Amino acid sequence: MSSFIKTLSQELFTVGKSGTRGDRIYFRVVELFLLAYAVWYCWTWGMYMQENITSVLLPLGIAQYIDVSFMFENYFGPANAILVGVLGLLGFSRLWRPGYLFALFAFHLQYVARYSLGEISHGSNLIGMGILGLGIALLAFRSETNRQRFTFGFLYFFIGLGYTSAAVCKLIGTGITWPDGHHLLMWIAERKIDTLSKFGAFEPSILQELVLADYRFGTLFLLIGLLTEAVSFGMWWRRYRYLVVMMVLGMHIGIYFTMNIFFHASTYFLLLLALPWNRMIDAALAAAEDVSIPLPSQPPSRGEPT
């Protein structure tokens, strides 16, 4: 067990050459992405609460201990979104190291107030985990390189764990028959009602038409999805990391085409984690420097034929 933990810690937190310009730019881009998404979520939830919600139907998280209905009036929701932005900026600018963790607390409050009507949305969980990782990194480490190492290792660990947990839940909740294509028929019909309700019309995608024509295509799609989720913990190992994250990304695109559900935040975030963007930035910067440095002009030497 201890040798597994040692190996895992090396796979997650030990990287080769680090501290390059590409690493620094990439880390700040990921940080900005997480912060921008957190503020966007909180703002849209805050305005929605103000306009549409009056009561708590299903208390989640901290709402099980405090009454969050005060968030529905007097523009407390939008004000809390602004607070998340200010605290996040204090963290981003490194002016106040606990900024991200306090922003996460306000983000949690916003989530439990917004989703107090019964829906348990998972679209923002990865963004929340990202803010948590950043918050811990800022408090636990002084060097930016170590903060970066920790944040990415933390993210790959919990994202891999989360997707694998989803596969385990399916096997516990339904059993080995979960990938039966009839189940996808049911979900497509359900999503048809949701799409009709949202937009007034529903047009099946090519993948949905395939499943509606023959449920065995549904079995194939569900099996691919389940296997992808099950092996997601493979992103803990550097050798398989980008491949596994890319597979999960592909699964999200498949979910969009078969079930009309687009987890936009998760999909874009996985795209940021699915490729070695830091190395690509380094390569682009090196190429730009090669182009911008003019070659010294050499006068023809004596005796050289002209």
Next chain:
Amino acid sequence: MNVSQKSIRIVGGILVIYALLVATHLGEFWPFSIYPMFSQAGNPWSRSLVREMPSDVADARKVSWTTTSLDSLAGDSYPLVPQGINQNDVANYVSKTESWTPDRIQGLRSIFAKNRSLPSPLLVYRVRGRLADDSVSVRATPVLLLTNEGSHLNPSLAPPSPASASSAR
């Protein structure tokens, strides 16, 4: 202690907190979750549809409250996205409400008409789907008629009054 050792210890600590919180909060304590979505496959589902009714249907007696197919819904389509309304919120109210108390009715009404009036009467349907052989059977039941004058519940869904409840006992 080097960076890797310190990092894995912190991750281990967070993992323990994660496990404790989801174990004591039915699998959900945002941003922690066991991600149980779509884990129970094949079960009958219940969603919602909203229809825009002619203004003369403000009188609830003119509404047919019977269960019907999708092809026979009353009124016209009322897409929720252009109205800034979340479909899951409406569907959750409709599918998870067992007893339509005045608070529940007011909560659903506020999704459409908090601090504003309705453009026309709206009829909220509960839509249920279940697997029948190799296809899905879908049926819709009107639940609530919302007008600017008030909210009218399908008479068959009304909770028993205290008098009838006591007589039932």
